[in-house]
Every structure is written in structure tokens, then in C-alpha cells.
Amino acid sequence: MKRYVLARLAWTLVATWLVLTLTFGLLVAAPDPGASAYVAGQVQEGADYEEARESYERARGRDAPVLERYRNYLVGVATLDWGWSESRSQPVIEAIATAWPYSVMYAAPALLVSTVLGVAIGLYSATHRNSVEDYAASSLAFFGASIPDFWFAIVLLLVFGVSLDWIPLYFRTDVSWVSWTNVRQLAAPTLVVALSATAGEVRYARAAALEYVNAEFIKAAKAKGVPPGRRMVRHVLRPALVPLSTILIADLLGVVLVSSYLVEVVFGIPGLGLLSYRAIVQGDVPLVLATVLLPTFVALLGNLLQDVAYAALDPRIDYGGREGR
Amino acid sequence: MTGEPDGTGDEAEPDRIGAIDWETVDADDGGVPRRPAAVLAAVLGIAAAVGYEAFRSGGGPTVAWPVAYRVTPLDGLFVATLVVGVAYGAYPLYANPRLARRYWARFREHRVAVWSLWVLAGVCAVGVLGPLVVAKPTVEVAVGYQPPAFWSVPSAVPGSCVGPVVDGACRGTWQYPLGTTGDGRGILASVVYGTRVSLQVGLITATIVVLVGTTVGTVAAAAGGRVDEALMRYVDVQMTFPAFFLYLFVLYLFGGSLVLLILVFGFTSWGGTARLVRSETLQRREEGYVRAARAAGASTGWLLRRHLVPNVSGTVITNATLLVPGLILLEASFAFLGLGDPGVTSWGEVIAAGRGDLATAWWISTIPGVALFATVLALNFVGDALRDALDPRVASGARGRAGDRGSSDTAERADGSETR
Numbered sequence: 001m002k003r004y005v006l007a008r009l010a011w012t013l014v015a016t017w018l019v020l021t022l023t024f025g026l027l028v029a030a031p032d033p034g035a036s037a038y039v040a041g042q043v044q045e046g047a048d049y050e051e052a053r054e055s056y057e058r059a060r061g062r063d064a065p066v067l068e069r070y071r072n073y074l075v076g077v078a079t080l081d082w083g084w085s086e087s088r089s090q091p092v093i094e095a096i097a098t099a100w101p102y103s104v105m106y107a108a109p110a111l112l113v114s115t116v117l118g119v120a121i122g123l124y125s126a127t128h129r130n131s132v133e134d135y136a137a138s139s140l141a142f143f144g145a146s147i148p149d150f151w152f153a154i155v156l157l158l159v160f161g162v163s164l165d166w167i168p169l170y171f172r173t174d175v176s177w178v179s180w181t182n183v184r185q186l187a188a189p190t191l192v193v194a195l196s197a198t199a200g201e202v203r204y205a206r207a208a209a210l211e212y213v214n215a216e217f218i219k220a221a222k223a224k225g226v227p228p229g230r231r232m233v234r235h236v237l238r239p240a241l242v243p244l245s246t247i248l249i250a251d252l253l254g255v256v257l258v259s260s261y262l263v264e265v266v267f268g269i270p271g272l273g274l275l276s277y278r279a280i281v282q283g284d285v286p287l288v289l290a291t292v293l294l295p296t297f298v299a300l301l302g303n304l305l306q307d308v309a310y311a312a313l314d315p316r317i318d319y320g321g322r323e324g325r
Numbered sequence: 326m327t328g329e330p331d332g333t334g335d336e337a338e339p340d341r342i343g344a345i346d347w348e349t350v351d352a353d354d355g356g357v358p359r360r361p362a363a364v365l366a367a368v369l370g371i372a373a374a375v376g377y378e379a380f381r382s383g384g385g386p387t388v389a390w391p392v393a394y395r396v397t398p399l400d401g402l403f404v405a406t407l408v409v410g411v412a413y414g415a416y417p418l419y420a421n422p423r424l425a426r427r428y429w430a431r432f433r434e435h436r437v438a439v440w441s442l443w444v445l446a447g448v449c450a451v452g453v454l455g456p457l458v459v460a461k462p463t464v465e466v467a468v469g470y471q472p473p474a475f476w477s478v479p480s481a482v483p484g485s486c487v488g489p490v491v492d493g494a495c496r497g498t499w500q501y502p503l504g505t506t507g508d509g510r511g512i513l514a515s516v517v518y519g520t521r522v523s524l525q526v527g528l529i530t531a532t533i534v535v536l537v538g539t540t541v542g543t544v545a546a547a548a549g550g551r552v553d554e555a556l557m558r559y560v561d562v563q564m565t566f567p568a569f570f571l572y573l574f575v576l577y578l579f580g581g582s583l584v585l586l587i588l589v590f591g592f593t594s595w596g597g598t599a600r601l602v603r604s605e606t607l608q609r610r611e612e613g614y615v616r617a618a619r620a621a622g623a624s625t626g627w628l629l630r631r632h633l634v635p636n637v638s639g640t641v642i643t644n645a646t647l648l649v650p651g652l653i654l655l656e657a658s659f660a661f662l663g664l665g666d667p668g669v670t671s672w673g674e675v676i677a678a679g680r681g682d683l684a685t686a687w688w689i690s691t692i693p694g695v696a697l698f699a700t701v702l703a704l705n706f707v708g709d710a711l712r713d714a715l716d717p718r719v720a721s722g723a724r725g726r727a728g729d730r731g732s733s734d735t736a737e738r739a740d741g742s743e744t745r
Contacts, residue, residue: 015565023574030578142709146702148654150661151676151694158683158691258569261724262658266680277662292574299567 083286103271114197122205144199375401438710441703465509526639533591639715645710
């Protein structure tokens with residue numbers, strides 16, 4: 001087990017290195033989106049085209065040999081020296097530090113709500129198969145999986161913001177984090193993220209619970225006179241939690257990361273998603289890179305935790321023989 | 326999702342069971358197999374035609390009527406995808422009506438999925454034929470914010486009202502049945518052209534995914550050993566990355582082009598399919614009919630072509646159908662973020678265009694949004710029903726009921742995690 005965790009940890013490091021190498025390769029291969037804008041600006045002010053190009057490359061460190069740049073890049077990422085954000089005139093790491101609380105503010109409640117609701121609904125619908133509630137749960141799962149997050153966010157703004165005036169149309173950062181205004185402006189984004197996460201969760205939870213609903217030991221428990229509620233929690237939920245816990249970590253995280261990106265753009269929440277989006281619009285390469293790498297690292301970490309959790313929770317799986325990776 | 330899986334379809338023509346299909350045997354005997362050859366010829370023909378169009382001197386349109394239109398390489402890719410889809414999806418069903426009837430009987434149990442199939446037929450018709458009838462949406466700022474027909478808005482909303490102004494309200498006209506965007510593009514034309522983009526992204530990408538995923542999966546299963554290990558480790562790496570953010574980075578650096586988007590999606594999202602095909606192939610390989618064929622002297626290539634790939638194709642088709650909605654959503658998301666192809670009209674891009682005008686012009690974001698939602702929902706329903714209809718284990722009665730299909734999800738997931 002310890003060996004497996006160590007191997008898995010090493011694997012995560014390799015994967016991280018691969019991500020960094022890939023992004024570096026892309027950066028080298030692509031024309032720098034910031035360069036043309038800068039050069040065009042300089043040329044308009046009367047500078048020589050070639051000179052403007054060279055000065056830009058020097059300022060960016062793009063004139064050094066590729067291997068040296070590659071080393072600097074890896075060292076920079078590892079030492080949290082993520083560069084300077086041109087568009088915000090501050091170090092990238094500071095921009096991220098100001099942004100992330102806004103993302104967590106609604107993503108954490110959404111994750112919590114969707115986990116509890118998703119497992120509860122999935123479990124209920126597995127134990128009450130073909131009931132009206134089961135069909136309602138399936139409908140919810142289909143609805144949540146099919147509705148585009150960004151469009152749902154727009155519709156919520158249209159209905160509850162414009163027509164009913166229940167939620168504010170613009171996100172305000174000048175209000176206290178613990179205030180009614182803040183709760184009101186975070187309600188809709190939380191709902192959007194929670195819905196897409198809940199949809200996946202319900203499907204998985206239902207499928208996982210179904211494996212055990214008709215198992216022999218459930219029949220034995222029933223014959224013994226175990227009440228339905230206890231059967232559901234002790235005999236179905238417990239074994240089902242093993243596959244579920246793994247899904248909870250990595251897959252949900254993936255859904256939430258993507259969903260929150262789009263939701264922040266629509267609602268104007270100054271979290272990591274909007275930071276990244278603005279960086280893209282303004283051609284701020286270091287900031288784009290950082291805001292793309294950050295969720296990637298989070299996802300890699302989530303995958304690591306998922307596999308470790310799986311190994312720790314499922315006593316049937318023996319990883320002793322698999323030190324091969 | 327109602328009713329029990331009926332076994333009656335199987336007994337429809339009892340005299341045919343066990344009969345030898347000599348036609349197939351004969352067809353397979355002589356030299357080059359006919360269907361792959363025909364598909365290859367068609368694809369090469371399309372490639373030649375598109376290549377000629379791309380390098381043809383003069384910038385004139387390919388067709389002048391009913392609307393002037395010039396064929397692009399993407400159109401060629403799309404037509405080739407449709408040819409492959411017909412040859413390997415629709416034709417086998419036509420050639421084998423008994424099988425088709427059995428699948429249909431099982432598929433029909435899902436009433437919602439049947440409706441969804443009609444929706445998708447409509448979407449395909451609009452996407453393929455629509456651009457031939459409707460002119461491309463053009464920017465005309467003078468006619469911005471026109472309301473849809475049968476709808477009226479205060480006449481201050483549009484710059485100048487095309488329709489009649491009644492009591493200070495601008496009424497929609499049939500010139501723009503679904504209204505216009507802020508810069509005067511007709512919503513109807515935008516939705517029609519957006520449908521084609523969504524279809525192209527969904528279908529071409531899914532075809533690439535199926536081709537690469539099936540090849541890698543079967544090769545890994547057939548070769549075993551080091552090859553298998555290497556391929557599956559690569560799949561692990563590919564699937565660990567949150568694809569959304571890598572696409573975001575690639576599209577940002579290289580600019581949004583629809584062809585690039587399709588290629589990037591296609592060649593990086595086949596991991597799940599490959600895993601699925603590999604595990605299915607490994608299971609099937611141990612079954613009686615494969616062992617019998619091997620004992621009779623069949624080569625590995627023959628086993629793969631005749632027994633293994635056809636028998637995992639149901640799983641692959643289901644998997645691809647469930648991939649398509651995700652791909653369409655992904656394209657719409659990137660178009661919404663402004664990272665899509667600036668040269669094409671996409672649903673996501675129109676939704677983004679109307680985002681700032683919700684209070685005055687609801688139709689801009691709402692109408693393409695409904696189209697997107699309906700298409701994705703229909704695809705999800707159809708994919709779910711296909712999973713039940715094509716899963717041979719459901720037919721054999723090993724599974725109690727169609728609704729239990731989810732268990733294969735977790736089984737597959739558990740399998741995936743264990744290989745790590």
C-alpha cells in the first residue's frame with residue numbers, strides 16, 4: 001500500500017513534468033499572441049519593425065536558447081516565480097492570490113451541496129427503481145448534464161435578475177464576504193455549478209448503488225428484519241461509497257473547474273476563471289499560462305487523491321504486486 | 326425507459342437462426358473486401374474534389390444557385406464522415422433487417438429517445454441542407470435588434486424598425502423570422518449555420534475518436550505485453566489532463582480555427598474509447614466463438630476484423646453517441662468565450678453576442694441556447710437508449726432490466742482505476 005502510494009506520487013510528478021513540457025513546447029511553437037500587439041504598437045509610434053521585435057523578445061526572455069528557457073521555465077514554476085502580469089501590473093502569483101477566494105466562495109458550497117444531494121438522490125432512486133421519484137431524478141440528471149452552463153447562467157440572470165429582480169445583475173466586490181448581498185449575488189452561480197455537478201453525481205451514485213440493491217446480503221438483511229433506512233445506509237451506501245468517493249474527488253473536481261470558468265465569465269465574479277478570461281482577451285501570456293496550469297495541477301492532485309482513496313477504501317484490491325509504475 | 330426487454334424479436338424468424346449466410350461468406354472470400362474499398366474510394370474522391378477546389382484558380386463560388394457557396398476542406402471532411410457513417414452505421418442495418426428490427430424494438434421502449442431521434446433528424450436536416458437554402462448571415466448594423474415575427478418591442482430598442490411600428494412598438498417581420506442580433510445578423514440564418522458547425526464538430530470529431538480509439542484499443546488487446554502497457558500508460562496520461570484547459574491554451578496560442586479545434590479534440594479525446602475497446606476485446610477474446618475460429622486456423626487479423634471489432638462496435642457506437650453532446654458543448658463554450666473560429670457562425674458565439682442585451686433583446690441569446698440545449702439533450706437520450714439497445718448482455722437476460730445500464734459505467738471506471 002505504501003509502495004503503491006509512493007509509486008502513484010512519482011507518477012503524478014512525471015505527469016506534472018509532462019504537462020509543463022507540453023505547455024512549454026506549445027509556447028515555443030506558437031507565435032506569441034502578445035508580440036504582434038506590442039510590435040504593432042511600437043511600429044505605429046515610429047519604431048523599426050525588427051528592433052521592436054527584438055526588444056520584445058529580449059524583455060520576454062525569448063531570445064535565449066531554447067534549453068535555457070526551458071530550464072528557467074521549470075525552475076520558475078517550481079519556485080512560484082510565475083512571471084509578471086502586464087495587464088494587471090502585478091506579479092502573476094499576486095493576481096492569483098487575490099482571485100482564488102472568489103472562486104472558492106461559491107465553488108465550495110456548490111461542491112458540498114452537489115455531493116450530499118447527488119448521493120442522496122442517487123441512492124433513493126436506486127432503491128426505489130421505476131418510481132415517479134426515480135424518473136424525476138433521471139430527468140434532473142439529464143437536464144443537468146445537457147444544459148450548457150453558460151447559457152443556464154444567462155437564463156438565470158434573465159429570469160431572476162432582469163424580470164424578477166431577485167439577484168443583482170453585476171457582481172460587487174465592495175461588499176463584505178459575510179453579508180446578505182454577497183449571499184444573494186452568489187446564489188445563482190452556486191446553483192449553476194451545483195446543478196452540473198449534481199447531475200453527474202446522481203448518475204454515478206444510482207449506478208453504484210444498483211450493484212448492491214439486489215445483492216444476496218441485502219436480501220439476508222431484509223429477511224433478518226433490518227429496517228429499510230438502515231439497510232439503505234449500512235448495506236447499500238457503505239459499499240457504494242468506495243467507487244463513489246473516487247468519483248467525488250477527480251470527476252466532480254473536473255466538472256466544477258470547467259463549469260466555474262464559464263460561470264465566472266457570465267456573472268462577472270473576479271475569481272480565477274474571469275482572471276484567466278481577461279488575460280486571454282488582453283493577451284497577457286504569463287497570466288494565461290498560470291491560470292491554465294493551476295487547474296491542471298489541481299486536477300492532477302485530484303487524480304492522485306482519487307487513486308489513493310480507492311486503494312485505501314477498497315479492501316478487495318491489492319496493489320502490492322503493481323510496483324511497475 | 327419503460328417495460329421489460331422483450332425477447333420476442335429474437336424469435337421473429339426462427340428458421341433463419343443457424344442458417345448459413347452464404348452471401349456474406351462468398352463476399353468475404355474474394356480478394357479485397359468490398360465495403361472498405363468502396364468507402365476508401367469515396368473518401369479519396371472527396372479528398373481529390375476538395376483538393377481541386379482548394380487550389381483552383383479564381384475565387385469564384387463552387388455553386389452559384391440557390392446561394393453562392395464555395396466548398397471548403399472542412400465540408401469535404403464532413404461529407405467523408407457522413408459516408409463513413411452511412412457505410413458502417415446505416416448500411417449494415419439496411420442489409421440486415423432482422424437485426425435492425427431487433428435493435429429498433431429495444432430502442433423503441435424509450436419513448437423519449439424516439440422523440441429525440443426525430444429532433445436529431447431535424448437538426449441533421451437543418452445542418453446539412455439548411456446552408457443550401459438560407460443565405461449566410463451578414464452584418465448589417467442598420468437592422469440590429471429586430472424582434473422575431475409575432476413579437477414586438479418598444480421602438481427604441483432596434484436602431485430602425487424594419488417592420489411596422491404600432492403604438493410605439495416595433496413588430497417583427499418575416500424578413501427576420503427569429504429576429505436579428507445587435508449587429509444585424511439574422512438569428513434564423515445564424516442558427517442554421519451554427520447547426521452545421523455543431524454537426525461538423527460533433528460528427529467529425531467523434532469519427533476521429535472512434536477510428537483512433539478502436540485502432541489503439543484493439544492493437545493493445547491483440548498485441549499485449551509491452552505494446553499494451555505503453556499504449557495504456559499513454560492513455561492514462563492523456564486522460565489525467567483536464568482537456569478543457571489544454572484546449573483553452575492551444576486555442577489561445579494558435580487562434581481558433583474550426584479545423585484545428587476538430588483535430589485537437591479528435592486526437593486527444595479517444596482515451597476513454599480505447600480503454601473501453603481494449604477491455605471489451607479482452608473479454609470477447611476468451612469467448613467460445615473466437616476460440617473456435619482460432620482453432621479452425623483464423624489469423625489474428627481475421628479474428629479482429631470478423632469477430633472482435635464487429636462485436637465491440639455496439640459499445641463503440643454508444644460511446645461515440647455519448648461523446649458527441651460533450652464535444653458540441655465544448656465547441657459552444659469556446660465560441661462563447663470568443664476562442665472559436667472567427668470566420669464561422671456558432672451557437673455559442675451568438676449566445677455570447679446577446680449576453681449584454683438580455684433586458685431588451687432576449688431572443689438573441691435564448692434562441693440559439695434552446696437549439697443547443699435541445700440538441701445536446703436529444704443526443705444524451707438517444708445515446709442512453711442505444712446503450713440499452715446495443716448491449717448484447719441486456720439481450721441475453723444477464724441484466725435484469727434496461728435501467729441497470731449504469732452499472733457498466735462503474736464497472737468500466739473501476740477497471741480504469743485499477744489499471745493505473
